[in-house]
Amino acid sequence: PSMVQEAAPVLLIVLTRLVSSTWHEGSGYYMAESHTNEVYVEETPPEPALDYRRVPQWCATLNIYRGEATCYSPWGASYRSSLGTRCELSCTRGYRLVGPSTVQCLPSRRWSGMAYCRQIRCHVLPAVLRGSYVCSAGVQMDSRCDYTCLPGYQLEGDRSRICMEDGRWSGSEPVCVADLEPPKIRCPDSRERIAEPGKLTATVYWDPPRVKDSADGIIKRVMLRGPEPGSEFPEGEHVIRYTAYDQAYNRASCKFSVRVQVRRCPILKPPQNGYLSCTSDGNNYGATCEYLCDGGYERQGTSLRVCQSTQQWTGSQPLCAPMQINTDVNSAASLLDQFHEKRRLLIISAPDPSNRYYKMQISMLQQAACGLDLRHVTTVELVGQPPHEVGRIREHQLSLSIIEELRQFLHLTRSHFNAVLLDKVGTDRERYISPVNPDELFVFIDTYLLSEREAARRAQSGDPCE
Structure with a gap:
């Protein structure tokens, strides 16, 4: 108890000093005991020592949208x-x-x-009088706005504007003015073609004309005057015209020519006592001409000639020589074969030369010799009785054996006048028991026995015997 009593005054003194001291907030200083004027500087507390390696994220992480x-x-x-x-x-x-x-x-x-x-945004573009515009991305950066005008108006100024990085539109605002300028049109070049072999025409192709409108680039229609590309063009020069119209109905035209040339050989002359039968136009490249001889004549030489691209004919011109009749034969068949597809035969049989019908028939045929030859008819006479029987073709005499074979083959009697008409292939076509009038005979031949080629030639040359 005595020790506690001794320590109590000392503790009281210390507490009293602490309570009686004055602290000036924020000054860093405080006053000493009231009975002295000494001032003591407050020691600044040391800053905490930071280990940056242990605190790597001091500030918030930066995140920037866009x-x-x-x-x-x-x-x-x-x-x-x-x-x-x-x-x-x-x-x-x-x-x-x-x-x-x-x-x-x-x-x-x-x-x-x-x-x-x-x-970044640009301002909204103003409306265009008599026109409009379309933008790819509104008013955002890099948006492209393309201007167009109403039909009949053309754009003057920039056709498109782009929103730039500085928020302004490129170029300047265009205007739509009335379109008075015609479109521009260019036709393909004129061309020349050679007619195809055996034809008088050529197939010609070309590209369509190039057309552009200076206003809005729109062409309303393009009209063609003339054949379409890929058409067949005949020989000669042909003019092709194109006309283009824009939306304001301004028009422009162009033309070019197509010339078709037919390569031709010299015109062939028909042979004497003969004629020509040609394909196509007769003397154009690829045409073929066939030489034919009149009845009673035989062709000597080439039968066909062709017009070449060099404009020269192949081969040389043949001749039509009189038909050679050979009566020195062993049979009637051999005799008739000489006329096969060449001549018609009118075979006359009479009992004797004084027969009235025979004399009348021969007289009429002599007066119609031109018509008979025109129709390729050869007369064969079988007259009389054996052993004095006579057979002849013009001036050529027939042997008795040939006469007999002809009578039997054609069923010709010696007892009275009779005649038979054979066509060019040896077929029995008509029989007569009395003299036949040449006009009647000619009508029958012209109606029933003429080939198409003979009929065409007769129509072309007419009747020289009239």
Whole structure:
């Protein structure tokens, strides 16, 4: 108890001093005991020692919508938000940075500033009188607006404008004015073609004309006067015309020519006592001409000639020589074969030369010799009785054996006048028991026995015996 009593005064003194001391807030100083004037400086508390390697993220991570931050830290690449980190801010294309382009992480654990990305936009373009425009992306950056005018008007100025990076439109505002200028048209070049072999025409192709309208580029229609491409063109020169109309009904025309040439050989002359039968036009490239002889004549030489691309004929001209009748034969068949497809035969049989019908028939035929030859008819006479029987073809005499074979083959009697008409292939076509009038005979031949070729030649040359 005595020790407690001794210590109590000492503790009281210490507490009394502490309570009686005065502290001036915020000054860093305090007053000493009231009975002295000494001033003591307050010691500044030391700053806490920070280990930046243990605290790598001092500031919040930077995230910029539609942009990016490129940061550089004094502590290395892995410390993107440590104290002292400096970041450069940028925006993607089409956006503009609002705020500082560079910020730094401060000791207050805040960035020195903040920025954001705002979309770049141009103002809305004004309407165009008598026209319009269409934009690819509204008023955003890189949006392209294309202008068009109403039909009958053309655009003067920029046909398109683009929203640029500075928020302004490129170029200037265009206007639509009345279209008075005709379109521009260009036809293909004129051309020349050679007719195809055996034909008088050529197939000609060409590309359509090139047409452009100086106003809005729109062509309303293009009209063609003349054959279409790929048509067959005959020999000669042909003019092809095109006319183009724009939306204002201004028009422009152009023309070109198509010339078709037919290569021709010299015109062939028909042989004497003969004629020609030609294909196509007769003397054009590829045409073929056949030489034919009149009845009673035989062709000597080539039968066909062709017009070549060199405009020269192949071969040489043949001749039509009188038909050689050989009566020195062993049979009637051999005799008749000489006339096969060449001549018709009128075979007359009479009992004797004084027969009235025979004399009348021979007299009529002599007066109609031209008509008989025109129709390729040869007369054969079988007159009399054996052994004085006579057979002849013109001046050629027939043997008795041939006469007998002819009578039996053609069923010709000696007892009275009778006659038979054979066509060119040896067929019995008509029989007579009395003299036949030449006009009646000619009508029958012309109606029933003429080939198409003979009929065409008769129609072409007419009747020289009239």
